Amino acid sequence: MTRREFLALLAAGTAGAGMCWAQESGGMASRGVRPQPRGKPSGLPFHARFTDVAAHAGLRAPVIYGPPDRMDYILESMGCGVAFLDYDNDGWLDIFLLSGTRREGPVEGASNRLYKNNRDGTFTDATAKAGLVRQGWACGVTVGDCNNDGFDDLFITAWPQNILYRNNGDGTFTDVTEAAGLLHPGKRWGSGCTWVDYDRDGRLDLFVSNYLVFDFDKIPPTGKDPNCNFKGVPVNCGPRGLVPERPMLYHNNGDGTFTDVTARSGIGAAAPGFGLTAVAADLDGDGWQDIYVACDSTPSLVFHNRGDGTFSEQGLLSGLAVNEDGNEQAGMGIAIGDFDTDGRLDALKTHFAEDTAALYRNAGHLVFEDVTLRSGLGVETRHVGWGDGIADLDNDGLPDLFWVTGSVFPEVERKHPEFPHKTPRVLFRNLGGGRFEELLDGAGPAIAEAHSSRGAAFGDFDNDGDLDILIMNINEPPSLLRNDVRGGGHWLKVKLVGTRSNPSAIGAVATAVYGGRRQAQPVLGSSGYLSCGDRRLHFGLGPAAMADLEIAWPSGVRESVAGLRADQLVTVKEGVGVVARERFGS
Amino acid sequence: MSQAQDQRPGVEAHLSRGAQLMQDQLFEAAANEFEQALELNAADPRARFEFAVCLVSLGRNDEARRQFDEVRQLTGESRYVTYYLGRLDLLSNDYASAIRRLGSLTEEPPFPDTAFYLGVAYISSGDVAGGTKWLERAAKLLPHDYRVHYRLARAYSSGGREQEAAHEYGLYSQLRDEHKNTEKDVRECTSALGTGPLATAREACHRIYDPNDPEKLTLLGQLFGDAGAFAEALDPLKRAAQLDANSFEAWHNLGVSYFRLERYEEARAPLEKAVALRPNFYGSVVLLGATLYMLGEDDAALPVLERAHRLNPADTETAAALEKLRARRRK
Numbered sequence: 001m002t003r004r005e006f007l008a009l010l011a012a013g014t015a016g017a018g019m020c021w022a023q024e025s026g027g028m029a030s031r032g033v034r035p036q037p038r039g040k041p042s043g044l045p046f047h048a049r050f051t052d053v054a055a056h057a058g059l060r061a062p063v064i065y066g067p068p069d070r071m072d073y074i075l076e077s078m079g080c081g082v083a084f085l086d087y088d089n090d091g092w093l094d095i096f097l098l099s100g101t102r103r104e105g106p107v108e109g110a111s112n113r114l115y116k117n118n119r120d121g122t123f124t125d126a127t128a129k130a131g132l133v134r135q136g137w138a139c140g141v142t143v144g145d146c147n148n149d150g151f152d153d154l155f156i157t158a159w160p161q162n163i164l165y166r167n168n169g170d171g172t173f174t175d176v177t178e179a180a181g182l183l184h185p186g187k188r189w190g191s192g193c194t195w196v197d198y199d200r201d202g203r204l205d206l207f208v209s210n211y212l213v214f215d216f217d218k219i220p221p222t223g224k225d226p227n228c229n230f231k232g233v234p235v236n237c238g239p240r241g242l243v244p245e246r247p248m249l250y251h252n253n254g255d256g257t258f259t260d261v262t263a264r265s266g267i268g269a270a271a272p273g274f275g276l277t278a279v280a281a282d283l284d285g286d287g288w289q290d291i292y293v294a295c296d297s298t299p300s301l302v303f304h305n306r307g308d309g310t311f312s313e314q315g316l317l318s319g320l321a322v323n324e325d326g327n328e329q330a331g332m333g334i335a336i337g338d339f340d341t342d343g344r345l346d347a348l349k350t351h352f353a354e355d356t357a358a359l360y361r362n363a364g365h366l367v368f369e370d371v372t373l374r375s376g377l378g379v380e381t382r383h384v385g386w387g388d389g390i391a392d393l394d395n396d397g398l399p400d401l402f403w404v405t406g407s408v409f410p411e412v413e414r415k416h417p418e419f420p421h422k423t424p425r426v427l428f429r430n431l432g433g434g435r436f437e438e439l440l441d442g443a444g445p446a447i448a449e450a451h452s453s454r455g456a457a458f459g460d461f462d463n464d465g466d467l468d469i470l471i472m473n474i475n476e477p478p479s480l481l482r483n484d485v486r487g488g489g490h491w492l493k494v495k496l497v498g499t500r501s502n503p504s505a506i507g508a509v510a511t512a513v514y515g516g517r518r519q520a521q522p523v524l525g526s527s528g529y530l531s532c533g534d535r536r537l538h539f540g541l542g543p544a545a546m547a548d549l550e551i552a553w554p555s556g557v558r559e560s561v562a563g564l565r566a567d568q569l570v571t572v573k574e575g576v577g578v579v580a581r582e583r584f585g586s
Numbered sequence: 587m588s589q590a591q592d593q594r595p596g597v598e599a600h601l602s603r604g605a606q607l608m609q610d611q612l613f614e615a616a617a618n619e620f621e622q623a624l625e626l627n628a629a630d631p632r633a634r635f636e637f638a639v640c641l642v643s644l645g646r647n648d649e650a651r652r653q654f655d656e657v658r659q660l661t662g663e664s665r666y667v668t669y670y671l672g673r674l675d676l677l678s679n680d681y682a683s684a685i686r687r688l689g690s691l692t693e694e695p696p697f698p699d700t701a702f703y704l705g706v707a708y709i710s711s712g713d714v715a716g717g718t719k720w721l722e723r724a725a726k727l728l729p730h731d732y733r734v735h736y737r738l739a740r741a742y743s744s745g746g747r748e749q750e751a752a753h754e755y756g757l758y759s760q761l762r763d764e765h766k767n768t769e770k771d772v773r774e775c776t777s778a779l780g781t782g783p784l785a786t787a788r789e790a791c792h793r794i795y796d797p798n799d800p801e802k803l804t805l806l807g808q809l810f811g812d813a814g815a816f817a818e819a820l821d822p823l824k825r826a827a828q829l830d831a832n833s834f835e836a837w838h839n840l841g842v843s844y845f846r847l848e849r850y851e852e853a854r855a856p857l858e859k860a861v862a863l864r865p866n867f868y869g870s871v872v873l874l875g876a877t878l879y880m881l882g883e884d885d886a887a888l889p890v891l892e893r894a895h896r897l898n899p900a901d902t903e904t905a906a907a908l909e910k911l912r913a914r915r916r917k
Contacts, residue, residue, distance in 0.1 A: 034643070034644060034645035035645055036645055036647065036677065037645060037646060037647050037648055225773070316755055316759075317743065317751075317755070319740060324737070325733040325736065326732050326733050326735075326736030326737070326758055327733075363744075367743065367744070373677070374710065
């Protein structure tokens with residue numbers, strides 16, 4: 001054997017040693033993290049039990065969003081939001097479901113849908129009667145009384161054009177987008193939206209986040225480059241590799257029209273990003289509404305309200321832009337609540353698979369601390385997370401965490417069964433002390449049911465003193481998770497009505513003091529993923545039979561109500577106090 | 587011993603395979619190899635340590651902790667075991683223990699990120715001043731790691747040191763942008779190397795070249811090597827090895843490149859370095875054996891190739907080459 005022949009024998013052993021550089025998943029930001037080990041179950045009972053009653057309730061029409069078996073374009077994969085609202089002011093939550101369509105042409109029967117609550121656990125489709133039949137690529141919804149006439153209006157983001165519906169007060173709505181000055185030139189993909197009275201003039205202004213520049217004819221085909229592949233499977237492209245957008249702010253002129261103040265307010269100065277859910281709340285307790293935008297694979301944005309009609313972007317400084325290691329995540333949904341009952345508003349943001357959701361504890365002065373891992377959320381990294389909530393689901397006095405999930409790449413599960421298209425809901429029960437425990441079962445059959453879900457809204461549709469959940473499922477009927485709470489935990493519901501503030505009281509923060517805890521809750525114009533929940537605040541009180549209430553109104557007025565008995569809905573009018581009490585079922 | 591028995595993988599072979607699988611980030615498969623090594627010799631601390639490290643990568647933290655404890659029983663205290671136990675403490679929110687363990691390593695840290703995790707442990711425990719001190723040290727040791735600068739910026743913010751925080755946020759943003767740009771450049775370089783002429787690819791790939799960043803330099807060398815452009819790989823790999831003398835990837839890939847260019851004399855030293863850094867990495871060992879053989883140093887080559895064979899007895903080519911070398915020496 002010559003030395004060269006010898007060399008030929010060993011040629012196979014001359015491979016280089018590889019370094020791993022990019023660990024991102026296709027076009028989405030994912031840390032590729034492995035779940036933390038699950039601890040021993042606490043064994044504590046959980047008193048909420050969820051059952052999907054959508055079919056029984058009459059919510060049987062599927063929500064069309066793209067083709068049934070694939071998602072060739074990112075627009076088809078992102079889905080849309082849902083809303084609980086009381087459009088006829090009868091004290092019972094109605095339902096508004098957004099809808100998509102299909103590129104190849106309209107789908108018969110597909111439309112945004114309004115369902116009126118029959119007060120017996122069922123709903124009647126009131127879409128046509130209300131004048132809301134419309135088929136298109138709807139995304140987000142915000143509900144609020146923008147013309148101060150006492151009825152909730154609807155603003156809907158959509159590609160390629162957003163829509164404002166005025167509630168006429170007689171069960172019908174009118175599209176007033178053009179008259180309001182909200183038609184924009186060209187095609188734009190509006191995603192998140194929220195009513196927000198940023199200048200405290202008592203009128204609801206409008207914040208809109210935009211996702212990315214989209215045109216069916218210009219988007220690269222599936223699998224074209226590394227941004228269009230997931231685990232080696234060609235998938236729809238984006239958001240990375242596509243052109244990010246900027247959010248917009250419209251000032252309410254008080255005469256039915258709006259003025260674009262994006263540049264003047266400083267909102268337009270923020271770096272472009274793939275903006276999705278937008279939530280307005282007073283995050284630093286200074287009496288002015290701030291705006292938090294979940295961005296998908298770019299740093300999320302926090303617009304701090306300076307109180308002079310302008311905002312400064314403080315995402316990085318606040319700690320809410322990225323995770324604790326400085327990595328941007330695929331921000332989808334945002335929930336605001338007070339999980340540690342310290343009287344400050346915390347935040348939960350959902351992300352892509354192979355990453356955790358992020359739980360941020362509010363340390364005051366617009367400083368947030370990423371407590372995801374230390375709170376126990378690191379055990380769950382399997383699914384793409386969307387609509388979420390920080391909500392006391394079992395009335396034990398401690399807000400729990402819930403989010404819905406679903407893949408954006410239905411093609412992938414054929415090659416990788418570990419990444420199914422339809423996935424279950426995620427529920428973390430609050431153990432107290434800043435710790436959470438994931439409940440894989442024990443909270444009713446609806447938690448484990450798998451769907452490709454997007455929007456989620458929280459509210460008490462059957463007025464029985466607990467929180468139910470409305471969920472958008474892509475190309476399936478929605479889910480309506482009826483919550484049946486046992487265990488005897490008390491509760492208090494609070495409906496706020498603004499006088500100097502906007503009538504919807506959007507932006508108010510009510511803090512319930514009960515059993516040694518102080519739990520803050522904001523009245524939101526939008527939350528979860530592109531969705532809108534019950535504006536009646538729900539406090540689980542646990543064993544406490546009484547609670548005091550402190551209210552910070554968006555006008556700046558502060559008000560207290562002492563000694564409220566549990567298990568009732570109280571209506572508090574700004575400057576007046578409690579004007580109504582209602583004990584459900586009586 | 588029969589021929590069949592001789593072919594069964596031994597402990598060394600499982601360790602070698604496990605090391606390769608770890609390199610490829612196939613942790614489940616790597617753990618399986620280390621478990622098989624432990625079945626052959628439960629008292630082998632190397633197999634148990636590597637198994638434990640694998641379990642950390644898999645998020646099987648409780649099992650990892652048990653394995654590290656067993657390693658301690660086998661070898662006594664070890665900086666490496668203490669480091670991993672400290673990180674596991676951190677993951678399980680036991681900050682006091684993490685501080686105790688990682689703090690004991692500061693004189694002679696086993697890995698450059700020891701100070702980073704110690705800083706994180708202090709911050710998590712609520713000791714911002716203590717955490718800041720260690721994060722500052724980590725920023726000096728890991729100047730290109732944006733995570734460190736982000737954490738340090740947060741620590742400065744918490745401590746009311748706004749000016750220093752702004753400086754660190756600036757560094758973080760710059761490094762994060764650079765990281766993202768590098769990701770993009772890697773994609774473009776890979777694509778250019780795969781499709782176009784080398785001259786064009788060279789231009790696209792040069793954007794990755796950073797004379798002060800050993801990771802980027804190693805990566806660039808690796809991309810050239812993967813495309814068969816070994817001559818192009820030499821310069822970045824030499825520079826990377828100069829900057830980070832403990833970079834196994836830099837030394838190994840430099841050795842591979844020289845070897846593939848048939849510059850055996852120059853391949854020898856990098857491969858010896860690589861083998862010293864990872865004695866169980868089959869690829870380095872077999873290549874060093876081949877290099878020595880090509881240099882006519884049969885006596886030196888034989889034990890190295892024998893070791894390579896033990897590391898990977900299933901590789902029939904190595905076995906055949908070794909057999910021929912032995913026969914040649916018998917003559």
